[in-house]
Amino acid sequence: MSTYLGIFISLFFIVIVARLLLKKHNPHAVLLVAGLLMLVIAQLLNYNLPALKNDTGFAGFNLFRYIKESFSKTNAGVGLMIMSIGGFVAYIDKIGASKKLVQVAMKPLKLFKKYPYIAASMVIPIGQVLFTAIPSAAGLGLLLMASLFPILVNLGVSKLSAVSVITAATAFGIGPASAITASATTITNIDTIVFFLDYQIPLVLPLSLSMMISYYFVNKYFDKKEKEKLKKVEVVIKVKEAEGEKEEKVEIKTPVIYALIPVLPILLLIVFSKIFDFFPIPITLDTTTAMFISLFVALLFELIRIKNIKKVMNSLQVFWNGMGNIFKTVVTLIITADIFAKGLISLGFIDGLISVAENAGFGAIGIGIVMTIMIFLASMLMGSGNASFFAFGPLIPKIAKSLGIESSSIILPMQLSASMGRTVSPVAGVLIATAEIAGVTTLQIVKRNLIPLTIALIIMLIYHYI
Structure with a gap:
């Protein structure tokens, strides 16, 4: 009872x-x-x-x-990881790296300008592959928000369509690095790689295909029904004048290499993941560490670009503010x-x-x-x-x-x-x-x-x- x-x-x-x-x-x-x-x-x-580590009595x-x-x-x-990603997203937006990625990515993706919902659906299998190397749903989601979200919006899908396929990329917790996989293989006494290759992948492949198709029609339907206004990503700065403040559209003049900064954490995590064996001595790298490495690469880029140590150091406040907002x-x-x-x-x-x-x-x-x-x-x-x-x-x-x-x-x-x-x-x-x-x-x-x-x-x- x-x-x-x-x-x-x-x-x-x-x-x-x-x-x-x-x-x-x-x-x-x-x-x-x-x-x-x-x-x-x-x-x-x-x-x-639930058990407490330290009972008060x-x-x-x-x-x-x-x-x-x-x-x-x-x-x-996970809190520190999410905050570090939030701070990184805020910083790359401040220095114009995310906008530069959009500019670079839009050139080869012009083909999808006529088929934006196909491009959005393609995020699901691509993200799933990344999810096997970066087994944190929130972590990967935020990384894709920093890199792919603005690209998808510029192609012509709504913000909701873009964020929906990004979260969908984390729908299947598979792979050797997944905590759920580790628990499942322990319970069943099946080798992790065998479970991944022989059990998980054969079942996930048709599911990913079904999701690509269903998201294509669902997002297209809702965007049409809700009639969301698709807005281009614009860089807006406030310029103080005698009569007050007004907004002006400007183009951030950043080097093309800045387009690598938003995707650098993903690249680091893939190269140093347990799935690959590129190095004779195993090197492990977690998401939070990858974010701080990428942050200091971004700071180095800024120092080379503007050649002003004080200004670069002051810009780090944007990162801390971003962490605080996420917290x-x-x-x-x-x-x-x-x-x-x-x-x-x-x-x-x-x-x-x-x-x-x-x-x-x-x-x-x-x-x-x-x-x-x-x-x-x-x-x-x-x-x-x-x-x-x-x-x-x-x-x-x-x-x-x-x-x-x-x-x-x-x-x-x-x-x-x-x-x-x-x-x-x-x-x-x-x-x-x-x-x-x-x-x-x-x-x-x-x-x-x-x-x-x-x-x-x-x-x-x-x-x-x-």
């Missing part, structure tokens, strides 16, 4: 939170308060709460210890979403859903389909593919054994659905971060992503189980 009570309470909070977010209440406050309330109720009902204080530990964990990891808008929302996810887990929402599926008497295929759909929905609610899969994954061997099947037969679609569900979550870090830069809302992106990802989910279930 307590299991079902936890599900009902969780569903009640989910409905309330969804209504408040749709009414445009502050998402940070809504998620934080809802998460804390669920943790309080879980304490009162004697549910098992008093249950009331422990609620706020969750916030503190979430801040520490996020800021030390107050994106990182804090990821932290509050984490508290919300902890609240759901503490009430037994995940365990309850699994129990319902088992008690319904489904066969192996039925359980596999139900589990895949549940983990998809859990990722939507929690905004994290990793969190939902790490909650479900360890339970697979037990379920598989009770059904007399191999764990690998049901874990692959579950693993993919975890990252697919994140792509249609309004509280996912990748959607929050890219939406902030694009100047749109996460719900607008979800609206674009929902149809193609639902189609891909259905195709995956049919292709894998039938």
Whole structure:
């Protein structure tokens, strides 16, 4: 009975939170308060709460210890990475590097001027290849926002169409570097490379193709329906005059080599990724380190160009300001979403859903389909593919054994659905971060992503189980 009570309470909070977010209440406050309330109720009902690294010794204080530990964990990891990317994006925009990339890229891409939605759809497989080397959805999303987003907008698609295909590129968490893949292979005792080549790629290829087709028609339909005004990327500066300020359009005079700066982090991460073996001694490079390397390359370029050390050093403030802006808008929302996810887990929402599926008497295929759909929905609610899969994954061997099947037969679609569900979550870090830069809302992106990802989910279930 307590299991079902936890599900009902969780569903009640989910409905309330969804209504408040749709009414445009502050998402940070809504998620934080809802998460804390669920943790309080879980304490009162004697549910098992998520473990704390350092217990305060008093249950009331422990609620706020969750916030503190979430801040520490996020800021030390994904938070710092997202802030460094946000600062880098702000800096390359300030020095004109992103605009120069647009100018250079537009020349060979003139062919797609007549077919902008084809160009947008091509981002999905290209981004997916990059995602295997850069296994951070938010990190890759922001890198593509810095490099590809302005190009797509200049080709003629709307901001929403551009950001939707960029987030879609992170829909499949595959490859040796993926945390979900590492967990799945540990559970199934399958070699990582074998799992990647023999299991993941054969299933992801048709799904990527279906998404390219569906995004082409969905984005074209919504752009036409919403009649968004497609604006060319313009560089605008404010010039002070006696009567006030006015805006003038100017062309940033930066060398062509500046076009390499926005894509430099991606190039570094690919060259030094675990997938390739270019060097006799293994060299590892994470996203945050790549951002700081690229930043100092950009500073060196600026020093050579303007030959003024003081001005170049002062320009670094743009980077810090960019980091601060991302922290107050994106990182804090990821932290509050984490508290919300902890609240759901503490009430037994995940365990309850699994129990319902088992008690319904489904066969192996039925359980596999139900589990895949549940983990998809859990990722939507929690905004994290990793969190939902790490909650479900360890339970697979037990379920598989009770059904007399191999764990690998049901874990692959579950693993993919975890990252697919994140792509249609309004509280996912990748959607929050890219939406902030694009100047749109996460719900607008979800609206674009929902149809193609639902189609891909259905195709995956049919292709894998039938």
